[in-house]
Amino acid sequence: AQSVAQPEDQVNVAEGNPLTVKCTYSVSGNPYLFWYVQYPNRGLQFLLKYITGDNLVKGSYGFEAEFNKSQTSFHLKKPSALVSDSALYFCAVREISSNTGKLIFGQGTTLQVKP
Amino acid sequence: NAGVTQTPKFQVLKTGQSMTLQCAQDMNHEYMSWYRQDPGMGLRLIHYSVGAGITDQGEVPNGYNVSRSTTEDFPLRLLSAAPSQTSVYFCASSYRLAGDTQYFGPGTRLTVL
Numbered sequence: 520a521q522s523v524a525q526p527e528d529q530v531n532v533a534e535g536n537p538l539t540v541k542c543t544y545s546v547s548g549n550p551y552l553f554w555y556v557q558y559p560n561r562g563l564q565f566l567l568k569y570i571t572g573d574n575l576v577k578g579s580y581g582f583e584a585e586f587n588k589s590q591t592s593f594h595l596k597k598p599s600a601l602v603s604d605s606a607l608y609f610c611a612v613r614e615i616s617s618n619t620g621k622l623i624f625g626q627g628t629t630l631q632v633k634p
Numbered sequence: 635n636a637g638v639t640q641t642p643k644f645q646v647l648k649t650g651q652s653m654t655l656q657c658a659q660d661m662n663h664e665y666m667s668w669y670r671q672d673p674g675m676g677l678r679l680i681h682y683s684v685g686a687g688i689t690d691q692g693e694v695p696n697g698y699n700v701s702r703s704t705t706e707d708f709p710l711r712l713l714s715a716a717p718s719q720t721s722v723y724f725c726a727s728s729y730r731l732a733g734d735t736q737y738f739g740p741g742t743r744l745t746v747l
Binding site (some may be wrong): 618 | 665724
C-alpha cells in the first residue's frame with residue numbers, strides 16, 4: 520500500500536539556521552513527490568515537486584528537496600529559515616502508474632521558526 | 635485567474651441536514667478532486683473527476699456525492715450530514731493526471747452538530 524511518513528510532528532529552528540523537514544514514502548512503482556505548505560486557515564500552497572531527472576529539486580521561497588530513491592526519502596530543506604516560514608508542511612506522493620490522480624499525504628509537520 | 639474557488643468558507647449543519655459545497659476553477663483543468671483534512675491524518679481523497687461527465691470514488695466516499703457537468707465546476711454534496719463529517723474540505727484541480735501539480739482551493743470548514 521502507498522504511504523507517506525513525516526516522522527516529526529513539529530520541527531523547531533532558530534531564524535537564520537538551516538531547516539530540514541523529513542519525509543519518507545512507500546509506493547509499489549515509481550513516484551511523483553510533492554511538498555505543500557499550509558498557513559493558518561488557508562489552503563495548501565504548492566512548494567515543489569519531483570517528477571524525474573535531477574534528484575535535487577528547487578522550489579518556491581528558497582526551499583529545496585532531495586529525492587533519494589534508495590532511502591525512499593524526499594526531505595525538504597532550506598539553508599536559512601525565516602520566521603515567516605512557520606507553517607504546516609505536507610509531503611505527498613502519487614504513483615506514476617496511478618490512474619486516479621490520488622495524492623497520498625503525510626500527516627504534516629509543523630515548522631516553528633523562532634526569532 | 636481566480637484559480638480554485640470554494641464556497642462557503644464556513645458552514646454549521648445539524649445532523650441529518652444536506653448541503654452542497656461548491657468548487658470552481660478557471661484554469662481549464664481536466665482533473666478535479668475533493669479531499670477532507672482531519673487533525674493528524676493529513677488529507678484524504680473523497681471523490682475525483684478526470685473530466686466533465688466522469689467521476690469516481692476515492693478513499694473515503696461514503697456519505698458524499700459528486701457530479702461534473704462542466705469542466706469548471708465540481709460540487710460536493712452531503713446527503714445527510716453526520717458529526718463524523720465535521721472537517722475541513724479542500725477542492726483541488728490539475729491540467730491532467732501524470733506529474734501535474736494539483737492546485738488547492740482555500741477550503742470549507744464544516745461543523746456538524
